[in-house]
Amino acid sequence: MKRLAEPAAFQALLLVNALVMLVPLAVMLLSAFKSNAEIFTSPFALPARLDFGNVARVWAETDFARQLANSALVTASAVALLLVFGTMAAYALARYRFRGRAALFLFFLSGLMVPLKLAVIPLFVQLDTLHLIDTRLGLVLIYVAMGLPSTVFILTGFLRALPGELEESARIEGASEALIMWSIMLPLARPAMVIAAIQNAVPIWNDFFFPLVLITTDRLKTLPQGLTVFMGEYNTDWGVLFAGLTLSALPITLCYILLSRQFIAGMTQGAVK
Amino acid sequence: MSFGHRRGWWIGFLLAPALVTMAVFVAWPMLGALRYAFYDFHGLKIGGFVGLQNFVDVLGEPPYRGWTYTALWHNTIVFVSLMVLQNGVAYLLAFALLQGLPGHRVHRVIVFLPVVLSAVIVGFLWKLFLNPLFGLVNQALLLVGVHGPPWLGSEYTALGSLILVNTWHWLGFSTLVFLAGMQSVPAEILEAARLDGATNATLLRRIIWPLVAPSTTILFTLTFIGSFNWFELPYVMAGLNGSPGGATDVLGLYFYRTAFGSVSSGLQDFGHGSALAVLMFAFVGSCAAVALHVLRRREVAL
Numbered sequence: 016m017k018r019l020a021e022p023a024a025f026q027a028l029l030l031v032n033a034l035v036m037l038v039p040l041a042v043m044l045l046s047a048f049k050s051n052a053e054i055f056t057s058p059f060a061l062p063a064r065l066d067f068g069n070v071a072r073v074w075a076e077t078d079f080a081r082q083l084a085n086s087a088l089v090t091a092s093a094v095a096l097l098l099v100f101g102t103m104a105a106y107a108l109a110r111y112r113f114r115g116r117a118a119l120f121l122f123f124l125s126g127l128m129v130p131l132k133l134a135v136i137p138l139f140v141q142l143d144t145l146h147l148i149d150t151r152l153g154l155v156l157i158y159v160a161m162g163l164p165s166t167v168f169i170l171t172g173f174l175r176a177l178p179g180e181l182e183e184s185a186r187i188e189g190a191s192e193a194l195i196m197w198s199i200m201l202p203l204a205r206p207a208m209v210i211a212a213i214q215n216a217v218p219i220w221n222d223f224f225f226p227l228v229l230i231t232t233d234r235l236k237t238l239p240q241g242l243t244v245f246m247g248e249y250n251t252d253w254g255v256l257f258a259g260l261t262l263s264a265l266p267i268t269l270c271y272i273l274l275s276r277q278f279i280a281g282m283t284q285g286a287v288k
Numbered sequence: 289m290s291f292g293h294r295r296g297w298w299i300g301f302l303l304a305p306a307l308v309t310m311a312v313f314v315a316w317p318m319l320g321a322l323r324y325a326f327y328d329f330h331g332l333k334i335g336g337f338v339g340l341q342n343f344v345d346v347l348g349e350p351p352y353r354g355w356t357y358t359a360l361w362h363n364t365i366v367f368v369s370l371m372v373l374q375n376g377v378a379y380l381l382a383f384a385l386l387q388g389l390p391g392h393r394v395h396r397v398i399v400f401l402p403v404v405l406s407a408v409i410v411g412f413l414w415k416l417f418l419n420p421l422f423g424l425v426n427q428a429l430l431l432v433g434v435h436g437p438p439w440l441g442s443e444y445t446a447l448g449s450l451i452l453v454n455t456w457h458w459l460g461f462s463t464l465v466f467l468a469g470m471q472s473v474p475a476e477i478l479e480a481a482r483l484d485g486a487t488n489a490t491l492l493r494r495i496i497w498p499l500v501a502p503s504t505t506i507l508f509t510l511t512f513i514g515s516f517n518w519f520e521l522p523y524v525m526a527g528l529n530g531s532p533g534g535a536t537d538v539l540g541l542y543f544y545r546t547a548f549g550s551v552s553s554g555l556q557d558f559g560h561g562s563a564l565a566v567l568m569f570a571f572v573g574s575c576a577a578v579a580l581h582v583l584r585r586r587e588v589a590l
Contacts, residue, residue: 021488025384029395032381035456036398042424043413055422104306107299119303126314128573130517132540133565136547136558137320138313143332160313163306192298221406223520228548239408243524246412256416264409271404275397278404279464286461286506287468 043264046257054253069258073245079262081234082241089151089237090220093158094212100159101166101211102204106196108167109174110182120171126164131157135228142229149231157225162215165285169214173207174200213274213281220267238263321569324562331556342563352546352560358534359542366451366538367515374455375507378462383492385463386470396467400460407457411524414453415440440525443535450536454521458514462507469503470496505583509576516572519544539568 046054047069048062073079107113108120131138138157139148147153177200185195226240236244242263249255271278325342328335346352381399385392402410417424418439426436439449473496481495519540522530528550530537547561 022387022389025387026389028380028384029389029392032459033395033398036401036460039413039417039424039456040401042417058424058427100305100309103302107302111295111299113296113299119307122315123306123310126310129314129318130513130569130572131314131317132517132519133543133569134314134317134321136562136565137317137324140320140332140558141312141317156309156313160309163310163314167306192295217404221404221408223406223408223523227523239406242408242412253416253422256412260409260413264405267404267406268401271401272397275400279396279400282400282403283461283464283468286465286503286510 040264043257044261046254047261049254049257051251051253054257069254070262072255073259073262077245077248077259078233078236078241079245079259082236082238083266085151085235086220086238089154089158090216092151093155093162093219094216096155096159097162097166097215098208098212101163101170102201102208104163105167105170105174106200109171110196110200123164123167126160127168131161132224135224139228148229149235151230151235153229154225154237157229158215158219158222162219166211166215169211169284170204170207174204177203209277210281210284213277214284217267217278217282321562321565324558325566327559327562329556329558332558335559338559342559343567346560346563346567355534355537355542356564359530359537359539362447362530362536362538363516363518365447366454366518367512369448369451370454370458370511370515371508373451374459375462375466375504375511377455378459378507379466379492381459381463382466382470383488383496385467396464399463402457403460405457407520408524410453410457411521414449414456415525418449441532443532446526446532446535450522450525453525454518457521462511465503465507466500469500473499501583501587505580505587508583509580512576512579513572516568539564543568 042058045060045062046058048064048066049069050066053060053063104123108116108123142148142153142157145153147156181199182195185199190199221239222237223239223243226237230236230240233244242259245259246256249259324334326337326339327342328338346356385396385399418426420426420436420438420441423439425439429436437445440446477495477499478491481491486495517540518538522536522538522541523544526536526541528541528545530541543561543564546557546564549555549557
């Protein structure tokens with residue numbers, strides 16, 4: 016009796032949870048096609064007709080497209096730089112023995128403990144002296160610094176575990192160190208690089224704090240930051256608000272649905288051994 | 289030409305970009321944060337050395353004192369609630385996912401979906417849903433004849449609402465961390481316990497709980513750090529002043545207001561802001577270190 020009842024209870028728990036997670040997002044999506052009156056009178060119903068008016072207004076009247084491009088540019092540049100810088104450093108730390116290696120690894124590791132948000136004041140002053148306030152490059156550099164410790168940590172661990180035979184035989188054949196790294200070792204490290212890329216890309220894409228502090232020019236604003244302006248401007252037009260939220264959530268949701276396994280692995284990496 | 293010499297340049301070349309970035313944008317600013325806390329500021333310009341005055345103000349002088357302790361108290365409430373609610377529900381959900389029931393893979397993907405969304409999207413979405421008149425939540429409550437509270441509008445429910453929304457946002461993360469821990473428990477142990485007649489409740493309390501201690505350690509630490517650095521969700525849902533009437537004011541908002549100025553004043557105060565940052569860093573860092581130490585010993589003992 017008990018054996019039969021318990022799977023049903025677990026299944027019920029999972030179903031209730033799925034509803035709690037999905038209904039709010041479904042209502043957001045449906046409301047994007049509704050008028051104010053429809054949203055207020057029948058919040059759970061399907062829209063009376065498929066009206067793209069709200070979506071069109073977000074696209075035409077706001078800076079959505081530009082903010083989307085800014086977010087994509089900043090995230091892509093930061094992740095690319097992170098992978099290049101992180102892989103280079105991790106390769107040196109993992110594949111060579113030299114004096115001070117342990118200390119350098121510790122230096123990178125200590126960055127894991129530092130919440131960079133709390134250093135935002137000196138960071139602000141620092142960027143001001145470098146004339147990087149209110150620039151996308153300033154944002155990119157902060158994100159690279161923020162992501163380097165975990166990137167170096169993941170990649171060093173992975174590269175260290177690769178076997179040394181291939182490398183040794185290539186060295187005996189007279190291949191240069193750069194060639195060995197580029198054409199023998201790095202192709203093997205691709206899975207770890209995907210994990211590192213996702214682990215960094217999601218928080219950078221979603222970040223609101225650093226743009227809030229650094230970016231004031233409208234045409235440089237990123238998507239989360241633009242959303243705060245937009246939500247204030249259209250605050251009585253709920254259909255448009257839901258359309259804006261839906262459009263903002265769409266890119267990362269689609270990526271997640273396509274790559275859910277890598278997203279989960281990347282984002283829980285560090286908390287899961 | 290010696291290989292050793294060329295090799296040295298090569299290693300240096302590999303390390304330089306990462307090291308320079310870390311030095312300029314992490315190490316130097318962190319040292320700066322410490323130094324600034326002992327100075328007076330006039331806008332962006334550093335003024336005179338004031339010793340411990342900024343710390344004394346923030347910890348002991350009105351009006352800072354009241355703000356500091358209120359915010360610290362709210363962060364503590366947030367941390368304890370999230371530990372119980374977010375991680376507690378996650379523990380049960382992870383166990384349900386562990387059963388391998390039909391559709392468990394889809395449920396895994398569903399529970400993690402909100403985690404990939406930004407706090408800004410989640411915050412605004414729920415701000416609309418929690419609207420007292422037109423919001424989804426009170427409309428749904430009305431269907432069963434209940435007049436819902438004003439949620440974010442009342443000082444009694446505002447902080448609780450934020451905690452619930454944060455739980456919705458991050459539940460999937462805790463769940464999958466617990467699930468990974470449970471999956472590493474050898475199947476034979478669970479089988480043996482079941483054969484001995486252990487119920488699921490006993491399994492969860494006596495067998496799995498001690499064995500997932502490493503996951504608990506990680507979640508405790510991450511929840512602690514996250515709760516005391518909480519900023520984006522309260523900023524979006526309750527504003528920079530932690531409305532209504534400071535009922536949702538937390539250290540993150542208070543630090544930001546002090547450093548960069550509130551909406552009304554717009555005055556920057558980098559000296560007091562830096563003192564707060566140093567105190568927050570020391571507090572969170574030392575508590576997390578002690579907790580980590582104690583919890584690691586517990587892992588071994590269990």
